[in-house]
Amino acid sequence: xxxxxxxxxxxxxxxxxxxxxxxxxxxxxxxxxxxxxxxxxxxxxxxxxxxxxxxxxxxxxxxxxxxxxxxxxxxxxxxxxxxxxxxxxxxxxxxxxxxxxxxxxxxxxxxx
Amino acid sequence: xxxxxxxxxxxxxxxxxxxxxxxxxxxxxxxxxxxxxxxxxxxxxxxxxxxxxxxxxxxxxxxxxxxxxxxxxxxxxxxxxxxxxxxxxxxxxxxxxxxxxxxxxxxxxxxxxx
Numbered sequence: 438x439x440x441x442x443x444x445x446x447x448x449x450x451x452x453x454x455x456x457x458x459x460x461x462x463x464x465x466x467x468x469x470x471x472x473x474x475x476x477x478x479x480x481x482x483x484x485x486x487x488x489x490x491x492x493x494x495x496x497x498x499x500x501x502x503x504x505x506x507x508x509x510x511x512x513x514x515x516x517x518x519x520x521x522x523x524x525x526x527x528x529x530x531x532x533x534x535x536x537x538x539x540x541x542x543x544x545x546x547x548x549x
Numbered sequence: 550x551x552x553x554x555x556x557x558x559x560x561x562x563x564x565x566x567x568x569x570x571x572x573x574x575x576x577x578x579x580x581x582x583x584x585x586x587x588x589x590x591x592x593x594x595x596x597x598x599x600x601x602x603x604x605x606x607x608x609x610x611x612x613x614x615x616x617x618x619x620x621x622x623x624x625x626x627x628x629x630x631x632x633x634x635x636x637x638x639x640x641x642x643x644x645x646x647x648x649x650x651x652x653x654x655x656x657x658x659x660x661x662x663x
Contacts, residue, residue, distance in 0.1 A: 441591075471651075480553075480639055480654035481592075526591060530650075536607075537582070537641075537652060541591040 439464050443527050443540035450517055450547050458512040458543045460501075460527035468529040470494075470503050470510040475524045475542070484512075484525070522547045551575050553655035555640050561661045562630040570625040570658050572640030579645045581623040582607070582652070583615065585636040592639065598623055630662045 444459040462470065469488045473481040485494030490505035499514045510527060527540040556571045574581065582597035584607075594607030598617040612634060614626040623642075627634060637659050641652040 443591075473654075480656045481641075481652075482654070483651045486651065536597065537592075537594065539584075539591040539593075541589055 439468065439529060439531065439538045441527050441529055441538050441540035443525075443543050446524075446542075446544040448543060448545050450545070452519055452547055452549050453516045454547075456512070456514040456517045456521075456545070458525055458527075458545070460510045460512065460540060462508050462510065462527075462529050464508075464529055464531075466531065468531060470501070471528040471530070471537075472499070472501055472510070472512050473526040473528060473539075475526065477523075481526060517545070517547045519547045519549055521545060553640055553642055553653050555638075555655035555658050557658060558656070559659045559661075561663065562627075563663055564631060566630050567626070567628050568630065570627075570638055570640075570660075572623045572625065572655060573621050574623075574640075574642040574653070575621065576642060576644070576653070577620060578642035578653070579620065580643045580650070580652075581617070582641050583613070583623070583625045584639045584641065585609065585634075586639060586657075587636050595625065595638075627660075630660075632662045634660065635662045636660060 440463045471486045472484040474484045485496040487494040487503035493502045501512045524542045524544045526542045553574045579600045583595040584592040596615040598604045640655040643650045643652045
């Protein structure tokens with residue numbers, strides 16, 4: 438079956454530190470991969486996505502590369518800001534009908 | 550565009566009561582879904598619909614019913630609420646497509662069952 442595993446949080450960093458949040462997946466086919474972000478009290482928002490192997494998704498300084506050989510889609514940012522504090526979800530979707538599977542989420546706290 | 554809207558924002562129920570969580574989208578999206586979010590468990594799919602008149606079960610469908618009579622609306626019904634259904638519920642929609650389409654989420658409904 439399909440599943441997503443994320444590193445557990447919370448992750449606490451100082452402003453301008455380097456961020457990595459690990460995500461690995463199990464899929465029966467060739468899924469699309471996503472990172473969503475949830476700010477306090479809000480719904481999820483798409484951060485970035487990649488639809489095939491070796492694709493790199495990027496947005497707002499965040500990046501993730503679709504690694505088929507290691508079944509991974511790790512999220513990185515070179516210099517985090519306090520405003521990046523949120524919960525980050527890794528997700529995959531099957532090829533048909535966009536059925537999504539989410540990881541458990543990783544809470545990021547960035548301190549000034 | 551209002552996007553995906555959900556009502557109510559917060560609800561308290563007693564065990565055994567019924568209620569309907571409303572979800573609407575104005576983007577003409579064919580695909581809609583309901584998730585519940587519980588601490589440490591991420592989002593789990595309850596039910597989804599690929600178009601008006603078509604629904605299917607997700608990962609955790611027990612205790613919930615859905616129907617899709619229009620493209621815009623996708624209500625979630627709790628027939629007899631249980632404390633285990635205390636959660637935050639999110640509705641999402643996405644446009645038709647075969648691969649990698651983005652899901653757009655509503656702001657959520659927080660439900661407490663006593």
